Amino acid sequence: MIEENEVKSRTVWSKFLHHERGEEIFAETWFAGVFCVREVSGYAVWYRRWLKNRASETGVSNGDYLLRFYAAGARDEAIEFAVLTATNRTDDHIEAIKVLDATAAKSCRIEGHAISPF
Template sequence: MHSLPESKKNHLWRKLVWHTDTDLHPLGPFHLAEVYCCDESNGYAIWYVRRLAKDDARGVAGVENADYLLQYFSKNHRDAAIERAVMLANADPSADKVIAALDRLAGGAQKVSADR
């Protein structure tokens, strides 16, 4: 059993919405779109991590790769935070449609870090 990196230990729930197929691109860069809910010092946060290739046509044009804080919940609303994250990440069977919806939410979200 391997241990989780320290930065992931506070994750209550996470889902890779889409990621690079490593069988098709074993040596290439790894790209992904992910939603996760984590325990913060005074509540719960829902994050959207967007790391798509520069030429990837998924999502909404002009949305940058970054970590986006989509929503924050108080300490008393743990279940609501997890439920919201699950609903966002599973809003459609199509990963492309989920990414487009998350990109639209990212427009009004706090952008925390950008692609380097």
């Protein structure tokens, strides 16, 4: 299993589109974000979706989605794609998440945390 600090050290860019935490001490955290992570053979752009509404209108459920993978020499292109994917949206985070859900519907959902880099 990959340690959380290791993933943080490999993350070259990230943006949370939505972040919410319950008021209780051990409350769940709900969020949606885009991450560009350095992998062994290149750079992966991930969409992480952990929201209260567990499924979207497009059928996308909570999970980790690999949006694109870039070669090791394409670091700038990977970051550019991640930035544009997360920021080239409306200011309304609900609409931004709907657009990302539509993108994720065409992407690869990674099942299980043993495989996911998060």
